[in-house]
Amino acid sequence: MLIIKEKIESIIVESINKAIDDKRIDIPPVTNIKVEYPKDEKFGDYSTPFALESAKQLKKNPMEIASVISEYVSKNEFFEKVDVVRPGFLNLYISKKVLNEVAAEIISLSDSFGIIKKNNPERVNIEFVSANPTGPLNIVSARAAAVGDTLANLITAAGDIVDREFYINDYGNQVRLLGESVLSRYRTLNGIDNEFPEEGYRGDYIKDIASFINDKFKSEADSISDHAELVDFFAKKAIEYNVSGQKEVMSRFKVNYKQWFSERTLHEDGSVENTFSDLKDHGVLYEEEGKTFFKSTNFGDDKDRVVMREDGRPTYLLADIAYHRNKFKRGYSKVIDIWGPDHHGYIARLSGAVRALGYQESAFKVLIAQQVNLIANGELVKMSKRLGQFSTMADLIEEIGTDVARYFFVMRSMDSHLDFDLVLAKKESSENPVFYLQYAHARICSIFREAESRNFPYIKGVSDNTVFDSPETVALLKALSKYPEEIKDAAASLEPHRIGVFLLRLAQLFHRFYAENRVLIDDEAKRNSLLTVCDCVRIVIRNGLSLVGVNAPEKM
């Protein structure tokens, strides 16, 4: 697939090197150069500030340098126009011929337009949500799910091989506590007097789990007499129940994990112990007061961390190191985690451990998806786990639907603390950006339906340059041509929101085009070209929305 920005970069680099060969400018050959999108279209479709940046080194006026380069660049038929503009920008306008080629490419590739092939694809593991299996998923999980899944789609489209993963923390104190909480509710259900554990989970869902066990596993439960064993039984059943609920919600949210990875297995198959000795072999452990510490301060952490307690039990950190070691041992060359904001302090120690085990720093990346506030009617909605509140992800899907929820989360940068306006999101109106986008798609489908009913033929891949006279058409095609590089950039920078922003801009350009250009006109050649443009927009919106996990409706 043609990635225009890359093509332009190579044209400019070539031109500069030619100018150097011709002794027109006196610098060492260049290998790469900055090409950017001007803010204002009157400054071209692409521009390079190379002359400005090299002026000092060359001790020359940037305008002079730029005009020398422009002599070489303008010979290329890729561009319609090359401008040299004060104080030294080189502004490039791509030719209509290129736009026509882009349109042809979109039509012929269709669903696979935007999918980039890489010669050496990386194997990428992306882990997101990984909420505790002690209860239902909440709103923050929904954000992580939307962002993580979209990012996985983007990286896949950019040519790598991506697996999605969910880490189940089914080990440790909280699990026992969960077991005890459910056991207590179970006993109450059966009329047995008991005391609820002090730190236990008090949500109503615990009662649901208790009655679930009562319905399905009563005889099995009642046959266990040993208390620890009984708690363990309840804990296991509760985790199964919760995880299966989480799986169900994720699938409704259109997230398909390759693997749900159980922490417990790391303890049972010796991975945790092996990781411990592995770290020891790397010389990053030391003992003090009977505990074993990981020297995380060597890796930028602010203090060393205990990995093995005095009584020989591993800490959560050690299990987590074992988990990430496991990911690398499974052959992933890149491991990405998306965490909640409350875990950012944990990054230094874990990425330190990954490095201590000999993996590249760049191979492990933790992204933090910032907090989500729910707003309704201008008021902050408290996220308590009480009834009637919009606390769970399932409620959110129920209330506003997967499409709206996913788009809302994806259109914002992960770094921003998000105010999620429930009332706005629920509105099926122009106030909701998701509908704005979907409406563009539905409108195009409607044009094609109408064309069919009027017996207007549409011949794919045949287009006439004259339609490029309309400024709206040109703007639209230029935007479409940037879709592949948008995917590449969004994947490389791990910023899925870019695609959401891109699609909104595209929809806007289409609505503007629609208002100014009647498609179903009598002139057959021109009509076919306009239909081609519409088809291109339809394809890119559909492909883009599918990356975000949002449906592209044919009618609204």
Add this chain to the structure above:
RNA sequence: GCGCCAGUAGCUCAGUGGAUAGAGCAACUGCCUUCUAAGCCGUAGGUCAGAGGUUCGAAUCCUCUCUGGCGCGCCA
């Protein structure tokens, strides 16, 4: 006290060191006998939290200050 994230239009947010800082919503206008008005055109709205610095050029990079959120466990 230390660390992470944020502070951009009335609100929610985009903005890759570049040129006159943008969008959606809200407000005020105008546009449906013509392919979907869930749309389009226009107007108004800004000390990019503040102060220094680096640079030919800073919302963007650095330092400090202020404000908000979160974290600083041998919990997970």
